[in-house]
Amino acid sequence: QKEVEQNSGPLSVPEGAIASLNCTYSDRGSQSFFWYRQYSGKSPELIMFIYSNGDKEDGRFTAQLNKASQYVSLLIRDSQPSDSATYLCAFSSGSARQLTFGSGTQLTVLP
């Protein structure tokens, strides 16, 4: 079993809709969770991080963490074509200050 599982997609949503991206992880020692956005041919850029159960909002983005169920999600409200990218989920655990990444979910927002 992979440490981080993401639906590879592709996921398509119409402009203005809510895009929901999900990630499950296997390591119960995982402490912090990160969402990165990666445009084609570019390097990943950090969108959000979360380490407490519940929701964390930043503009149009909301990260949700449920440690009991071992999943983390990212909601993008009012999706825009510029949100079209691959979204990578990542986590860290224990004392290791390094991230383990999922394979990413490709999102396409249709105009």
Added chain:
Amino acid sequence: EAGVVQSPRYKIIEKKQPVAFWCNPISGHNTLYWYRQNLGQGPELLIRYENEEAVDDSQLPKDRFSAERLKGVDSTLKIQPAELGDSAVYLCASSLGGTRKNYGYTFGSGTRLTVV
């Protein structure tokens, strides 16, 4: 503030040839990472440095890969000899480190390596 700087951006080499990648992290960032990203996959850690010390190199193929971070700033990743399967994007990242929970790091633009 300058971001993480990597060079070269692209490199095409023949198999069995050596290749080196260079990374300059964000000023003040003690922790430096080298990741490899294959097409359609997430980045995979190769090595992590805390200052000049390699604290996790368990995923680095040591028979052909080597890395160094002299003086705890710039870092070089080398492959010798390169194999066809080494074709990937090599990403360098840096972070402040420490005990803060948010140590999401900043990636450089990467080096796209093609081995032919």
